[in-house]
Amino acid sequence: MGIASVALWLPSGRDVAADAVAEGRLEARVARDLGHRQLPVAEDVSAPDMAVRAASEALRRSDAVAGDLALLCHSWMYYQGHDLWSPPHYIADQLGAHAALPVGVRQICNGGAAALELAVARMSLETGVRHALVTTADRFVPPGFDRWRSDYGAAYGDAGTAVLLRQPAAASDLLLLRSLHSAAAPQLEGMHRGTDPFARLPRDASPVVDMRRTKRLYLKDHGTDVFHKINRDMIRHVLRRALRDAGVRPDDPRIRLAVLPRLGAKVLGTAWTPVLGELLPAPAADWGTDTGHLGTGDLAAGLHDLLRREALRPGEVAVLLNAGAGFTWTCAVVEAARR
Template sequence: MRPPVPVGIAAAAVWLPHGRDSAVCAVAEQRVEARAARDLGHPRLPVADGESAPEMAVLAARSALRSGGVPAAGLALLCHAWMHYQGHDLWSPAHYIAHQIGAHDTVPVGIQQICNGGAAALELAVARLSLEPGERRALVTTADRFGAPGFDRWRSDYGAAYGDAATAVVLRQPAAAGDPLLLRSLHTAAAPHLEEMHRGADPFAELPRDNSPMVDMRRTKRVYLRENGIEPFNKVNDDMIRHVVTGALRDADLAADDPRIRFVLLPRLGRKTLESAWNPVLRELVAAPTVDWGRETGHLGTGDLPAGLSEVVRRSALAPGQIGLLLNAGAGFTWSCAVVEAPGRD
């Protein structure tokens, strides 16, 4: 997807709770295996203490709107993405966030695409903005809280440990002077047949967690791997990373060796997974180095790519005219690559 007119990222924010769960304590208390903790490479994970996921999203949203100088009343669209329970049944967290920040004239939309939800929300928001004339603004939020007993942040998945957090990104079309980043392109692809990895042999349940008292992606993945082995998934993962990176570069009119590309930002997965499944193919594709800014947070569920945007701005990682690529993926499976640029000075 290439926006028809430049889309400005007016602001991006991450809200992290104060609590932390250290890997050292988790190993000592036998909540994670020592080898698994080493492979993950996260010294600690952020842990919410009392804040619900939607409440965290409100805090991130207020921070981003304040930084971008955008009033909530001026938002045309609010997309909220999540992967884990949001605190109420048959209820819309997107509408709650809009209510709490005072975005009473916006259209709130909920996005559930598991870990790629933040990227999907950004893509849908940009597409919606492009359909309307004049200046339009949208807010994308993500939030997840991975608390027990329903979720084990260290052991519910292979290759990822989950941190509690919320993110918010303010989009402006057309871009305005002072926007720290421009979204040049966002390319997404999917392999729907891999949905079985998170379903396994389980029957369709009548109620949440009927099949298992805790979210256990390891269990369903083991069923898939017994049937298919790991190689088919590895090949699809390699192919899809290639597909979204080359597609995003093409949409942004960029060559893979363009010296303006300063880095390729990895999703916030475990260190061993990134080294074995992501870095080799990316080093073949793009001349720029890969970077990993997720050591201190772990995987943020739907929030990895939006959190990456926030880090690009916070670190002033791009000089005017320079470009960054941000990668993401999620169960389903779906992969995305965003191309952002720091605007040149007039």
């Protein structure tokens, strides 16, 4: 499977951590734990339109056109601007991808990885699906969402991403998708539900999305040890399985780096990098300092930065990791194409 192109569209607005601390919107201790200098903020661009802009850029960078797309998978975690409405169909129409099947994927922060996996599966199974586009976009705006305080261990930035897949891979494709593996621990779903009863309408239980509150309630009853153990075990599992499926050993010198999800520095340092250090000699890369967590877009943004930074030489390999509420974990293994 070829990755023909990748795009990351970031708005021009920025919410600087130092300003948020000075204005009382963020505790200084939490700012240090997060380690995010700033977050991108979309002042006047909707989430689906950010996806359209990223998708247009991905197509422009490739030799494909919108009419070539047989599948468009769009993923998001927060409100897209209308009720009872399909963002993927809007994105396909705006692009002119009228032959594409638009599909929406909701899996909270792991949604972009899940959409990528769905697209790969569809392309592998159905004859004639040569090009597929995977997009993500979220806009975390008040009063319903507090990008600095709605969650523990993550601050949320606005962005759109797009990944153009091609099968079979072409000589012009920059990356080859060697494997993709996901695994879940649904017994942890209550961390984002807490003890709240099922509500009648969005934000009925709280006027602001407050994942801190539901996590506190869940961990009060279940403790933290179970979650931490499952998280470490699942990171190990998806990494080992993805490498095995790719035919790459953990000590293979071709592995150049492991790209981390764009979570806070303290979370990465305590829960992610120690596990990766046990299994891989390659360094871990945290590229979220100036973006924060991009909702469903972290894995795609990691692919974009691999290319932008020219982090891989031909034949070298990178692993990209992601996770989201529910919980689900994903690992992708990509290889820089040999010219």
